[in-house]
Amino acid sequence: MSFAEIVRFALRGIGANKLRSALTMLGILIGVAAVILLVAVGNGSAQAITTRIEALGTNTLTVMSTSRGSGGLTPRVAEALDDPVLAPDVRSVSPVVSAPATLTYEGAEHEVTSFVGTTPAWFTASNSPVATGSVFSAEDESQARRVVVIGKTVAEEMFPGTDPVGAQVTVGGALFTVVGVLKEKSSAGFQDAGDTAVAPISAVRQVLAGYGGLSSILVEAAGSGRVDVARSEVATILDERLGAGAYRIQNASQLLETRTETAGTFTALLGAVAAISLLVGGIGITNIMLVTVTERTREIGIRKALGAPRRVILTQFLVEATLLSVIGGGLGVAAAVIGSRFSIVGVRPVIVPSSVLLALGVSVLIGLFFGGLPAARAARLRPIDALRYE
Amino acid sequence: MSATRPVLDVRSLTKVYGEGETTVRALDGVSFQVERGEYLAIMGSSGSGKSTLMNILGCLDAPTAGTYLLDGVDVSRLSDVQLALARNRLIGFVFQAYNLIPRTSAVANVELPLAYAGMRATERRRRAMFALDLVGLADRAELQPNQLSGGQQQRVAVARALVTEPALLLADEPTGNLDSHATEEVLSVLDDLNAAGRTIVLISHEEEVGARADRLIKLFDGRIVADSRQAPVGRHSAAGMVR
Ligand SMILES: Nc1ncnc2c1ncn2[C@@H]1O[C@H](COP(=O)(O)OP(=O)(O)OP(=O)(O)O)[C@@H](O)[C@H]1O
Ligand SMILES: [Mg+2]
Numbered sequence: 001m002s003f004a005e006i007v008r009f010a011l012r013g014i015g016a017n018k019l020r021s022a023l024t025m026l027g028i029l030i031g032v033a034a035v036i037l038l039v040a041v042g043n044g045s046a047q048a049i050t051t052r053i054e055a056l057g058t059n060t061l062t063v064m065s066t067s068r069g070s071g072g073l074t075p076r077v078a079e080a081l082d083d084p085v086l087a088p089d090v091r092s093v094s095p096v097v098s099a100p101a102t103l104t105y106e107g108a109e110h111e112v113t114s115f116v117g118t119t120p121a122w123f124t125a126s127n128s129p130v131a132t133g134s135v136f137s138a139e140d141e142s143q144a145r146r147v148v149v150i151g152k153t154v155a156e157e158m159f160p161g162t163d164p165v166g167a168q169v170t171v172g173g174a175l176f177t178v179v180g181v182l183k184e185k186s187s188a189g190f191q192d193a194g195d196t197a198v199a200p201i202s203a204v205r206q207v208l209a210g211y212g213g214l215s216s217i218l219v220e221a222a223g224s225g226r227v228d229v230a231r232s233e234v235a236t237i238l239d240e241r242l243g244a245g246a247y248r249i250q251n252a253s254q255l256l257e258t259r260t261e262t263a264g265t266f267t268a269l270l271g272a273v274a275a276i277s278l279l280v281g282g283i284g285i286t287n288i289m290l291v292t293v294t295e296r297t298r299e300i301g302i303r304k305a306l307g308a309p310r311r312v313i314l315t316q317f318l319v320e321a322t323l324l325s326v327i328g329g330g331l332g333v334a335a336a337v338i339g340s341r342f343s344i345v346g347v348r349p350v351i352v353p354s355s356v357l358l359a360l361g362v363s364v365l366i367g368l369f370f371g372g373l374p375a376a377r378a379a380r381l382r383p384i385d386a387l388r389y390e
Numbered sequence: 391m392s393a394t395r396p397v398l399d400v401r402s403l404t405k406v407y408g409e410g411e412t413t414v415r416a417l418d419g420v421s422f423q424v425e426r427g428e429y430l431a432i433m434g435s436s437g438s439g440k441s442t443l444m445n446i447l448g449c450l451d452a453p454t455a456g457t458y459l460l461d462g463v464d465v466s467r468l469s470d471v472q473l474a475l476a477r478n479r480l481i482g483f484v485f486q487a488y489n490l491i492p493r494t495s496a497v498a499n500v501e502l503p504l505a506y507a508g509m510r511a512t513e514r515r516r517r518a519m520f521a522l523d524l525v526g527l528a529d530r531a532e533l534q535p536n537q538l539s540g541g542q543q544q545r546v547a548v549a550r551a552l553v554t555e556p557a558l559l560l561a562d563e564p565t566g567n568l569d570s571h572a573t574e575e576v577l578s579v580l581d582d583l584n585a586a587g588r589t590i591v592l593i594s595h596e597e598e599v600g601a602r603a604d605r606l607i608k609l610f611d612g613r614i615v616a617d618s619r620q621a622p623v624g625r626h627s628a629a630g631m632v633r
Contacts, residue, residue: 001508009505016493295492302489305450306503306550307478310470384451387489
């Protein structure tokens with residue numbers, strides 16, 4: 001008997017028990033789709049976090065004061081950090097002041113949560129290049145010129161359809177000339193990274209922040225491998241100046257690690273839930289298969305009595321089980337792919353190829369095992385024993 | 391017909407079911423031979439071991455003790471593939487309980503042994519329809535077993551057994567559920583097959599069915615109590631003339 005003929009027999013077997021076949025496939029479909037999709041959601045959220053944190057610049061350190069009122073961090077401290085002898089692994093230091101402010105332009109008002117005052121080095125250190133126009137210069141900073149680089153969101157809100165470069169906006173009663181617009185950047189956390197404005201620190205202190213302490217100091221290390229060294233150099237200088245415990249150093253790549261770890265745990269958790277659903281699907285299949293074992297065993301007895309060799313029977317039932325699980329699994333993959341086009345609980349799922357292979361593999365194995373095993377056992381029986389099976 | 395070796399040759403067959411206190415000796419030292427072309431009827435009360443014997447003859451079951459030579463070959467030595475071949479090519483088996491495959495049309499059921507013999511689909515279909523026609527069910531070919539009456543299912547089972555034109559036809563009460571008219575039809579098919587030189591072994595409860603055979607074996611409690619040749623009565627006339 002040819003293989004094609006056996007496959008036809010298997011197809012007829014599937015067609016002869018439509019409800020059972022459909023239920024089996026549904027079980028596998030749900031299991032496979034759940035595994036792929038949940039893992040994709042976990043992976044998607046992990047990736048989102050990673051890109052957000054990477055956007056912060058991974059080889060920077062942020063120095064913040066631990067005491068309220070930020071008395072400790074002064075421009076003098078920032079200057080002290082920019083020391084090629086004591087801190088050779090520091091590429092640049094940018095003092096940062098920031099305050100909420102309202103920007104006005106021809107009657108249009110826009111409120112930014114952080115109006116940042118800093119030095120030009122901040123743009124490279126924080127990985128925030130401009131899209132149009134230019135950043136302000138060191139001279140702008142030393143002259144306290146009132147120029148500003150606005151974020152993408154601000155530009156879209158206040159200057160819809162027009163080029164903001166050259167326009168004059170009012171901030172805190174003073175006029176600032178827009179010199180550039182920041183390139184769009186994925187947001188860190190819930191804050192919109194484009195909803196900001198950056199101006200020379202000298203001008204911002206005059207107009208908005210006053211001459212108190214700095215909000216933070218952004219330190220750029222000389223390379224991503226030298227972040228840790230730079231950190232200890234910075235810490236040594238600060239310990240001397242401010243005393244230990246008066247400040248805090250944050251590292252984006254550190255943040256990245258913890259976040260990635262958390263995301264990994266999250267993905268694993270989702271994967272476990274999904275694996276359970278695959279297992280439940282598998283038990284469903286097993287149940288359906290077991291219910292029919294009696295009937296199938298009798299059928300195998302009849303087929304053997306009519307002269308079917310064991311090999312042909314085994315092949316037929318294995319093909320049947322394989323087809324069911326492969327079709328069910330394939331549909332599950334399709335469902336997962338379609339499902340991953342929609343964002344789920346605010347996360348864009350990103351499918352992990354290995355989860356597709358795993359889910360498919362497991363479902364096919366379940367199908368083969370629970371479809372094939374009873375058949376293999378029945379095919380070994382004497383026809384009369386198979387016929388009498390109860 | 392003169393054959394040098396018998397088609398069936400069983401020697402002190404014993405079949406014991408169960409273990410310990412509940413053992414049943416379904417067959418207890420049964421020996422006989424069947425020559426090629428013989429028409430043998432086996433009779434006996436219910437539970438006398440007829441079906442047990444028939445299952446062994448059909449290579450569906452193995453005896454507890456004793457030997458069974460089919461066409462001179464010891465069946466216990468055959469491999470799975472050889473057994474499958476013997477069941478497929480040599481033997482046509484009609485079960486007492488029909489044993490049709492559920493949710494599969496009558497004609498597909500009849501085609502099954504031909505499919506396992508590797509016959510092409512069109513030829514298979516033609517022969518299956520011919521066999522169904524022979525038992526008077528050509529118009530029911532597409533119905534499934536649960537849509538057929540008991541007697542119709544039995545006739546489908548007969549058609550399935552004879553579709554391969556086996557040299558040996560084993561029928562376990564093939565007319566158990568048929569009225570006298572259908573019984574006559576099925577039996578005349580068997581008469582014709584026998585007239586064409588095929589060996590037939592048939593189990594029946596009914597005296598007139600047993601009377602059509604030219605040899606009668608009576609079983610009682612797993613033993614042969616009578617084995618007699620007889621002049622067949624009531625054979626299909628055409629068959630009688632051929633002989
Ligand atoms: N699988 C089995 N397990 C245990 N005992 C069995 C089994 N099959 C048959 N028997 C016993 O063997 C004996 C013979 O059974 P068998 O089916 O051969 O009877 P039979 O002559 O065909 O009867 P009937 O005319 O009712 O079909 C019975 O006593 C029966 O109970
Ligand atoms: Mg019986």
